[in-house]
Every structure is written in structure tokens, then in C-alpha cells.
Amino acid sequence: ETGVTQTPRHLVMGMTNKKSLKCEQHLGHNAMYWYKQSAKKPLELMFVYSLEERVENNSVPSRFSPECPNSSHLFLHLHTLQPEDSALYLCASSQDTGRDTEAFFGQGTRLTVV
């Protein structure tokens, strides 16, 4: 138990569906992140939030839309995804956005786009 909880754990969606991934952290951290992990590829940083403000968007397609309503919750809204978007989506949090600050990861959502 890392203190970061992601739901759902598994999601299958069609290319025309709209779905959302949820992340909640119970650690009192100020920074939250979305990562994508595709098979046989390194983790890719997608979005970074610091104190509920988005501070990084790594050229992620607009079909991925993040939302951070407060410092404990992070969402990733998905719409009109492609099969190549199938991956493990990981949420993480850390005390601050310093790159040497330990990140705590959730267990991820395994997304399959059909």
C-alpha cells in the first residue's frame, strides 16, 4: 500500500467511448503525475500538477484531458482513444516537484482500447 489509489484497475473501452481514470493520494503531497507505460517502452511522463496547477504537459494528444480538483485527487479523462493508447496508466504523487523527490506510485490502470 503506497498511499496512492487508482481506479479502476482494469478498463476496456471502445474508440468512441468516454471514460475517466481516478487517482487519490492520502499522503498530503503537493505534486501529482500521470505516466503512461506501454509494453517494452520506458515510462512516459504525461502531466504534472503542483498545488492543483498543471505545470507540465509533455506533448500529450488532446484526447487525454487531465483534471486536478484538489491536491488529493487527479483524473484523466479519455475520449476517442486509439488502439495504440492501450497501456498501463500510472498515477504518482510526491511532496514537491523536485526531480530528486521520492515519487509514490499507484498500482495503475490497465487500459485496453478496442
Added chain:
Amino acid sequence: LAKTTQPISMDSYEGQEVNITCSHNNIATNDYITWYQQFPSQGPRFIIQGYKTKVTNEVASLFIPADRKSSTLSLPRVSLSDTAVYYCLVGDGLADSNYQLIWGAGTKLIIKP
């Protein structure tokens, strides 16, 4: 971009000491070296972090030579449950961003009975 190089995979046996070496030739002066562990279908988990010389915690040791161009993660007396992917991370020394850790492919460690 800072880049790390690790062996793609390693095998060992229960009870052995395992050393995984990572090369990071372009590490910035103020960067730390961080190692994470990832089990299948789970998020990575922090193992250890260091800046220079040697760091030890209850899980592992980290050896960093004076030039800091490499580091070695040492896992004492491994067990089957240590089978995982191990990532060596350093910051991007050229970026202004504070959070651009560069994740490589990691080392897949398989422990055999």
C-alpha cells in the same frame, strides 16, 4: 539529455548478492541517482537514492564512484520476491524542468530457486 544505460536482464539465485550497474555519463553536478523497483502490473517503488560514495538502507546499498558516471545497486541475499524490473534514474542535466527524470528500459532481474 542525460541517459542511463543498464543491462536489459540479469539472472541470479536465491541467497546470492546481486549487483546491477548503471552508466550515466552526462549526470549533472547537482543530480541525485535514484533506483526504483517495479513488479508486474504495479507501479514503481522507490528503493534507494544517493549522491556520492555509499548509501545503505534496509533493502539495498548504492555505490557511487567519485566521478559519478556510474552507480551500482547491490541487493544482498536475494529471494524469489526480488524478481522485478529495476530502474536507475538521474535528472535531465540540460533541462530547466525540475521533474524530468529520464526513465530507461530498466533491468529485468530474475531470481531462480
